[in-house]
Amino acid sequence: METTMKSSKVDKYQHHDYYLMDELLSEDHLLARDAVRDWVKREVTPIIEQYAEKAECPMHLFKGLAEIGAFGPSIPVEYGGGGMDEMAYGVIMQELERGDSGVRSMASVQSSLVMYPIYKYGTEAHRQKYLPKLGSGELIGCFGLTEPDHGSNPGGMITNIRDDGDAYILNGAKMWITNSPVADIAVVWAKDEAGVVRGMIVEADTEGYSAPEIHGKWSLRASITGELVFEDVRVPKDNVFPEIKGLKGPLSCLSKARYGIAWGAIGAALDCYDSALRYALERHQFGKPIGQFQLQQKKLAEMITEITKAQLLTWRLGQLANEGRVTPAQISMAKRNNVHMALQIAREARQIHGGMGITNEYPIMRHMMNLETVLTYEGTHDIHLLITGMDVTGLNAFK
Amino acid sequence: MKILVAISKTPETTAKISFTPDNKAFNTDGVQYIMNPYDEWYALVRGLELKEANGGSVTVINVGPPANDVIIRKALAIGADDAVRVNAEPLSARFVAEQIANHAKEAGYDLIIFGKETIDYSGALVPGMVAELLDLPFFSFAHYLEVDGKTATVTRDIEGGEEIAEAELPIVVSAIKGMAEQRIPNMRGIMMAKRKPLNVTEPVGTQGDVEIVAYTLPPEKSAVKLVEPENMDELVSLLHEEAKVI
Numbered sequence A: 001m002e003t004t005m006k007s008s009k010v011d012k013y014q015h016h017d018y019y020l021m022d023e024l025l026s027e028d029h030l031l032a033r034d035a036v037r038d039w040v041k042r043e044v045t046p047i048i049e050q051y052a053e054k055a056e057c058p059m060h061l062f063k064g065l066a067e068i069g070a071f072g073p074s075i076p077v078e079y080g081g082g083g084m085d086e087m088a089y090g091v092i093m094q095e096l097e098r099g100d101s102g103v104r105s106m107a108s109v110q111s112s113l114v115m116y117p118i119y120k121y122g123t124e125a126h127r128q129k130y131l132p133k134l135g136s137g138e139l140i141g142c143f144g145l146t147e148p149d150h151g152s153n154p155g156g157m158i159t160n161i162r163d164d165g166d167a168y169i170l171n172g173a174k175m176w177i178t179n180s181p182v183a184d185i186a187v188v189w190a191k192d193e194a195g196v197v198r199g200m201i202v203e204a205d206t207e208g209y210s211a212p213e214i215h216g217k218w219s220l221r222a223s224i225t226g227e228l229v230f231e232d233v234r235v236p237k238d239n240v241f242p243e244i245k246g247l248k249g250p251l252s253c254l255s256k257a258r259y260g261i262a263w264g265a266i267g268a269a270l271d272c273y274d275s276a277l278r279y280a281l282e283r284h285q286f287g288k289p290i291g292q293f294q295l296q297q298k299k300l301a302e303m304i305t306e307i308t309k310a311q312l313l314t315w316r317l318g319q320l321a322n323e324g325r326v327t328p329a330q331i332s333m334a335k336r337n338n339v340h341m342a343l344q345i346a347r348e349a350r351q352i353h354g355g356m357g358i359t360n361e362y363p364i365m366r367h368m369m370n371l372e373t374v375l376t377y378e379g380t381h382d383i384h385l386l387i388t389g390m391d392v393t394g395l396n397a398f399k
Numbered sequence B: 001m002k003i004l005v006a007i008s009k010t011p012e013t014t015a016k017i018s019f020t021p022d023n024k025a026f027n028t029d030g031v032q033y034i035m036n037p038y039d040e041w042y043a044l045v046r047g048l049e050l051k052e053a054n055g056g057s058v059t060v061i062n063v064g065p066p067a068n069d070v071i072i073r074k075a076l077a078i079g080a081d082d083a084v085r086v087n088a089e090p091l092s093a094r095f096v097a098e099q100i101a102n103h104a105k106e107a108g109y110d111l112i113i114f115g116k117e118t119i120d121y122s123g124a125l126v127p128g129m130v131a132e133l134l135d136l137p138f139f140s141f142a143h144y145l146e147v148d149g150k151t152a153t154v155t156r157d158i159e160g161g162e163e164i165a166e167a168e169l170p171i172v173v174s175a176i177k178g179m180a181e182q183r184i185p186n187m188r189g190i191m192m193a194k195r196k197p198l199n200v201t202e203p204v205g206t207q208g209d210v211e212i213v214a215y216t217l218p219p220e221k222s223a224v225k226l227v228e229p230e231n232m233d234e235l236v237s238l239l240h241e242e243a244k245v246i
Helices: A027-054 A060-068 A086-099 A101-121 A124-135 A248-282 A294-322 A328-352 A354-358 A364-376 A381-393 B037-054 B066-078 B093-107 B126-134 B187-193 B232-241
Strands: A141-144 A160-164 A167-178 A185-191 A197-203 A225-236 B002-006 B009-011 B033-035 B057-064 B082-087 B111-115 B138-148 B151-158 B161-168 B171-175 B198-201
Touching: A027 A060, A027 A086, A027 A101, A027 A364, A027 B066, A027 B187, A060 A101, A086 A101, A086 A248, A086 A294, A101 A124, A101 A141, A101 A167, A101 A185, A101 A197, A101 A248, A101 A364, A141 A167, A160 A185, A167 A185, A167 A197, A185 A225, A185 A248, A197 A225, A197 A248, A248 A294, A248 A328, A248 A364, A294 A328, A328 A354, A328 A364, A328 A381, A354 A364, B002 B037, B002 B093, B002 B126, B033 B037, B033 B066, B037 B057, B037 B066, B037 B111, B037 B138, B037 B171, B057 B066, B057 B093, B066 B082, B066 B187, B066 B198, B082 B093, B093 B126, B111 B126, B126 B138, B126 B171, B151 B171
Parallel strands: A141 A185, B002 B057, B002 B111, B057 B082, B082 B198, B111 B171, B138 B171
Antiparallel strands: A160 A167, A167 A225, A185 A197, B009 B033, B138 B151, B151 B161
């Protein structure tokens, strides 16, 4: 598979840093960023178009992501993480998504939605048992919150647990779960008999657990997505996170993941811009490069302006995250702004590429289709707007 | 086994090359830098492989200003144990070779590995000079290096074949493609690199005895001329009169 699906395409990507943002990053951040960029050029670019075209997950990349340390980079080293800060996590996600949003999703889920809750809410035994193996890629995890009828309103979830002595009996179904068909464990959120949301680790080989794959996606085609179905699954009480109760548990995980997406979207935008800029200088019409025409320059100038603004936004967000001061609403603003920005840039870049922009010779259409998912997963574009609205007015428009 | 790997900093491979107005120096504005790929991918990685197989240590050395610390940290993140930076601008091959030889003479290494050349100035001079200054055997442009006890086996490409040589350690080797495979540092390595020693020393001797008179860019490639398939006569006359190849 790997050999047959490897193309000889050279990844000519060059970083664009219009406001010299690199000067605001530390040596570790630059090293982390460049390491992931090298890895993406070597491992992702040569294969990603073919996997996306076949709607197949490049499973071997899980091992590679683990090897470079993309799983749990900000989890402490003693638990198998990288011991890095939030800024490092951000630049790693940016570079992965420069390759493909699906590959970034593989790492986001493992890091922010599986390792983070186990680290933050799990017992010491949970940490010891699962985190090193998740960090090394020996175990793949997934995160079950969204349900078929409860997406933007997770509080309405019907997945539930019933007390049965030394275990809980878990019933229900989760939908749109990245990595679920290949996951060894799932971090699942379900209501107890009092209607309180609880988090737990469910091992995939437990009886009554299944994770059918969702087919027919025109987006994130190189990422595997599925359902989680629980039919009288016995979850040992020891597997339940002891302290955290209510939606703030899963929402704190989503904040982590959204933070990574805010960075990741810049990666996708940079790749589209980079390709469009090169194409505009190489492609000649009417005897000159199309980059010499005002309408193409307008597109390129607006792209780099928006990318630069997004870079400044995420850098500040990273600083606040490192200081432990970032709020979920601040993350919502950056996720919403940056994903929308990236999607607009993908569309403009597609126009600059003309017909070539729709082919797999260029990454544009793949990024564009991926970003359609990124626009609504981990909180939709509209919901994030309402979060900002609620934050500034103090008034809740959800209810 | 004590191994020394010399690393240098070069412009990123896609950097736009231009010169200062007097054409006497490279214009560094907006240029991003990397570790010289021959040093990183082949010399350093082979050094690490030999250490992993035989025990010992890998030290990296760079002659350069403080801004070079980032590529030195990268070498430490990839796996080198410690580093030395000689705090001076590397203005001539002889000056750089003197700094490296001076350090190696004091520290005593079994093996000193270089990339075959830096990808910017492509001089390929330093490894041979270091070998000469230390009075050690030198194997240039090697694609294979194995060590068994105190004996090294080195294979080099020569016209129409290969040359296989053996020598007692210590030796100096310059590495080409094929010696090893690129290693990408991982996050844990990057964090560990922060705690590894990077010793800064001051240079010995004086800067170069060579003056650069001017740099020039190669002539621009001329535009491609397209000839319609039916105009064979035009093609033949262009090949004859303009390209002068027939």
